[in-house]
Amino acid sequence: MDDTVHGITTGAVARRLGVSPTTVRSWDRRYGIGPAVRADGRHRRWSPTDIAVLEEMCRLTASGVPPAEAARAAREVGASAAPDPRPGPGRRATAGSGLPLGDVRQECRGLARAAVRLDGPLMETILRSALATYGLVTTWEEIMTPTLHAVGRKWESSGDRYVEVEHLLSWHVSTALRQAAVTGPPAAPEAPPTVLACVPSEQHTLPLEALAAALAERSLPTRMFGAAVPAEALDAAVRRSGPAAVVLWSQARSTANHALARHIAGTAFGVRGARTAPLVLLAGPGWRGRTPDPGTARPAGLREAIDVVSRLYGEPAGGGDERTGGTGP
Structure with missing residues (x-):
């Protein structure tokens, strides 16, 4: 069916605009922001011009304009401002x-x-x-x-x-x-931290920030070093902090540094006779396509990374949010 001629349903309009169908219907009833034509005289079918009016209504109300005032202004939007609702080829x-x-x-x-x-x-x-x-x-x-x-x-x-x-x-x-x-509650100060860092030349930090926040929610100690950490600085940070785990983020294969990961995984610290080395988590798509070296792990996503780090601290696994019950990657 040609949506340009027949219009689209209220549910489709709501999905397009990112609001609920109830909101769209309420605007129609209260403020007259509704379709000019209804199929069979009852069902709402929204034309490009109708959708343009709704988009203006959304923009105005999102900026704080009262709904009644926003409706009056939105109705002034002409058909020339209406976007084409049809997906292109x-x-x-x-x-x-x-x-x-x-x-x-x-x-x-x-x-x-x-x-x-x-x-x-x-x-x-x-x-x-x-x-x-x-x-x-x-x-x-x-x-x-x-x-x-x-x-x-x-x-x-x-x-x-x-x-x-x-x-x-x-x-x-x-x-x-x-x-x-x-x-979240503060982490135990005596616990060894988890170090989070982007490999040299890697600038994408948001996935690491998400992991750092998730670990903080579980009261697990972290040290976040951010983007493009030089190899020498990362080595110094690991030796000085004695971490339980080191998470290295690489967005692209061009930045994945396997030699650096092996070096960090082999870095031992602690008193003689009880020296230990951190578990290195190879996080991000840049590490794909190669079997992880000994002392490293490659989590499939945020939830799995949370689980791996949590087990190092004796915490139960389950990276999903408790309020949603999700535990999948």
Whole structure:
């Protein structure tokens, strides 16, 4: 069926905009923000012009405009502003932001729209609410990561556009993760820490920040050294802190340094006769395609990394959020 002629359903519109169908119906009843034509005189079918009005309503209410006032302004949006709701050839339908999100949570679509609008306060609100509702691991896997990937794909396919969107979104994700990390009880000061670091030349830190926050939630001690840690500095950090584990993040094969990983895995410390070495976790897609060396492990994702580190401290495994019951990778 041609959606341009017949329109699309309320459920499809709600998914497109990242709001609930109840909200769309409520706007129709209360403020007259509804379709001009109804199938069989009853069922709502939304045309491109109708959707343009709803998108303006979403934008205005998200920026704090009262709904009644936003509705009056949204109705002034002309048909020329309406986007084409049909997916292009070889492309899935996207959120109102124009980002290639696919089938994701409603909060993910809302976060994408806020990111494209450079609406920092709304991003902060969405992320804080998601963390409180779903927990850190689920929020990272099902809301933060899909939105970050969508922005990255949009940037790659649009030349130099959307760089500012990616930077602002990354900043707010990082801020939310760090705030989540300080909400748990403090770790035991005498316990050996887990060192987290990006290998030399690797700048992607957000996955490590997610792991650091998840471990902090479990009161496990961490030392986060961030992006592109020089080999000499990493060696010094390991020898000085005597960690139980060292997590090395590599985003691409070009940055994966297997010689450095073997060196860290073989670094012994402690008193003579009771010397020990850390377990090295090879985290990130850069390490794939090769069997891990002795003294190293390659977790499949955030949940498995949490489980591996937790067992080193005698904690029960189960990287999933307790409120969702999830434990899968």
